[in-house]
Amino acid sequence: xxxxxxxxxxxxxxxxxxxxxxxxxxxxxxxxxxxxxxxxxxxxxxxxxxxxxxxxxxxxxxxxxxxxxxxxxxxxxxxxxxxxxxxxxxxxxxxxxxxxxxxxxxxxxxxxxxxxxxxxxxxxxxxxxxxxxxxxxxxx
Amino acid sequence: xxxxxxxxxxxxxxxxxxxxxxxxxxxxxxxxxxxxxxxxxxxxxxxxxxxxxxxxxxxxxxxxxxxxxxxxxxxxxxxxxxxxxxxxxxxxxxxxxxxxxxxxxxxxxxxxxxxxxxxxxxxxxxxxxxxxxxxxxxxxxxxxxxxxxxxxxxxxxxxxxxxxxxxxxxxxxxxxxxxxxxxxxxxxxxxxxxxxxxxxxxxxxxxxxxxxxxxxxxxxxxxxxxxxxxxxxxxxxxxxxxxxxxxxxxxxxxxxxxxxxxxxxxxxxxxxxxxxxxxxxxxxxxxxxxxxxxxxxxxxxxxxxxxxxxxxxxxxxxxxxxxxxxxxxxxxxxxxxxxxxxxxxxxxxxxxxxxxxxxxxxxxxxxxxxxxxxxxxxxxxxxxxxxxxxxxxxxxxxxxxxxxx
Numbered sequence: 039x040x041x042x043x044x045x046x047x048x049x050x051x052x053x054x055x056x057x058x059x060x061x062x063x064x065x066x067x068x069x070x071x072x073x074x075x076x077x078x079x080x081x082x083x084x085x086x087x088x089x090x091x092x093x094x095x096x097x098x099x100x101x102x103x104x105x106x107x108x109x110x111x112x113x114x115x116x117x118x119x120x121x122x123x124x125x126x127x128x129x130x131x132x133x134x135x136x137x138x139x140x141x142x143x144x145x146x147x148x149x150x151x152x153x154x155x156x157x158x159x160x161x162x163x164x165x166x167x168x169x170x171x172x173x174x175x176x177x178x
Numbered sequence: 179x180x181x182x183x184x185x186x187x188x189x190x191x192x193x194x195x196x197x198x199x200x201x202x203x204x205x206x207x208x209x210x211x212x213x214x215x216x217x218x219x220x221x222x223x224x225x226x227x228x229x230x231x232x233x234x235x236x237x238x239x240x241x242x243x244x245x246x247x248x249x250x251x252x253x254x255x256x257x258x259x260x261x262x263x264x265x266x267x268x269x270x271x272x273x274x275x276x277x278x279x280x281x282x283x284x285x286x287x288x289x290x291x292x293x294x295x296x297x298x299x300x301x302x303x304x305x306x307x308x309x310x311x312x313x314x315x316x317x318x319x320x321x322x323x324x325x326x327x328x329x330x331x332x333x334x335x336x337x338x339x340x341x342x343x344x345x346x347x348x349x350x351x352x353x354x355x356x357x358x359x360x361x362x363x364x365x366x367x368x369x370x371x372x373x374x375x376x377x378x379x380x381x382x383x384x385x386x387x388x389x390x391x392x393x394x395x396x397x398x399x400x401x402x403x404x405x406x407x408x409x410x411x412x413x414x415x416x417x418x419x420x421x422x423x424x425x426x427x428x429x430x431x432x433x434x435x436x437x438x439x440x441x442x443x444x445x446x447x448x449x450x451x452x453x454x455x456x457x458x459x460x461x462x463x464x465x466x467x468x469x470x471x472x473x474x475x476x477x478x479x480x481x482x483x484x485x486x487x488x489x490x491x492x493x494x495x496x497x498x499x500x501x502x503x504x505x506x507x508x509x510x511x512x513x514x515x516x517x518x519x520x521x522x523x524x525x526x527x528x529x530x531x532x533x534x535x536x537x538x539x540x541x542x543x544x545x546x547x548x549x550x551x552x553x554x555x556x557x558x559x560x561x562x563x564x565x566x567x568x569x570x571x572x573x574x575x576x577x578x579x580x581x582x583x
Contacts, residue, residue, distance in 0.1 A: 042523070042527035075536075077519055077535055077550060078535065078543065078549040103516075103520045104519075162519075162523070163519070163523060166519065
């Protein structure tokens with residue numbers, strides 16, 4: 039058993055219920071559905087590029103607090119980043135959750151997304167945290 | 179409650195501090211079952227039906243005894259009507275591929291209910307597609323029950339197979355199988371009864387029900403994983419082609435052709451799970467010693483208590499029939515504005531094991547217009563203290579989320 043409060047932190051709770059990234063964007067360059075069939079989690083990510091930079095990103099859909107928070111935090115982190123930087127951050131995040139990257143200094147660039155690090159102690163919820171990131175991986 | 183003594187037989191509860199409320203997924207096993215399996219491997223293990231030596235004969239004998247025990251338990255007419263399988267899923271696949279492929283014609287109808295587990299649904303999708311037959315659903319009312327009108331409307335001439343669960347693994351609904359079977363027979367259809375959630379919990383008499391095929395899994399009734407049962411009326415099984423081909427299920431094999439063994443061996447290709455069958459027989463002994471009426475009574479007492487406690491929580495919605503006599507000890511519910519997976523994770527942190535998700539019944543979950551549900555299910559070893567722990571856990575969950583939702 040894990041310490042549940044280290045998972046459901048204020049940041050996660052706030053982000054899971056925040057709607058600032060939950061919207062439609064006009065004329066997105068790419069849209070992609072992400073699904074966890076066993077949970078019923080479903081998100082739709084929209085991405086708008088400005089040259090090589092992520093100009094805007096938003097999501098719609100439903101899911102558990104972890105998947106919703108993870109999606110919103112990802113959008114906050116990646117908006118304004120270049121495609122290459124975004125790819126690197128997505129890779130680092132996935133590495134953190136899978137415990138392949140454990141170096142604190144390396145993880146620092148994930149900023150708020152580090153709050154999801156303890157999910158790696160909850161194997162049943164790993165796919166919730168990764169849903170948005172895996173979905174975006176296909177879009178970049 | 180009169181089950182403190184029963185609980186003592188389940189050593190897992192000495193080793194793990196858990197309110198185990200997921201018996202609809204798989205049950206725990208009492209030491210009597212574990213000992214019987216161990217004893218088989220220590221005293222009688224050999225390949226049954228093969229050797230001419232004492233150990234193989236012993237293995238054959240105990241395997242056959244297990245078959246007779248299962249036959250008596252569900253009141254089959256003869257033990258050759260019992261085919262051992264890996265689980266209910268394999269038994270249902272066997273029926274779809276063997277009976278379904280043989281008997282369905284273009285334009286025929288297979289009628290199932292929206293309550294079905296994927297195991298009694300996806301195989302019928304494939305077979306009806308291949309045979310260009312139609313797959314139709316009996317839907318449920320607001321309480322999760324199949325009405326008489328729905329039965330009359332859907333089971334009509336042209337229906338060849340009706341697949342129905344005896345008890346919903348999501349809502350706990352006890353379906354009107356007697357009516358469904360009668361109606362199906364009146365239009366010349368056979369009935370495949372998924373009894374995975376009923377045989378472990380109440381007396382099921384296959385002759386009284388007049389069901390044509392009945393399937394269930396051992397692991398949902400105290401037996402080891404990997405043993406299940408397909409019951410079929412002898413006259414139906416006899417006409418069916420084998421599903422899996424290989425050792426032991428044959429009669430004569432020549433280079434280009436083969437003939438097959440009599441039932442039930444025809445449907446048991448390869449070396450069988452004798453240890454599992456012995457475990458299932460021990461589980462049946464264990465349940466019969468308690469008595470199925472008492473099993474039902476213990477569970478109903480828990481169900482009534484749990485349903486009341488859950489309904490007292492203003493933030494909880496309980497699904498399924500209101501009438502307690504139409505429900506078995508499975509309760510699906512949701513906590514207002516909190517996703518079932520968050521609920522189950524927080525419950526896990528206080529040692530309460532429930533299931534969250536679609537329960538292998540996605541069409542039903544879609545029909546209910548919910549993303550998923552939480553499910554608590556009970557068995558003979560559960561106590562009111564387990565329910566109290568669930569309620570405490572739910573209060574904790576709601577407290578944690580309250581300010582954010």
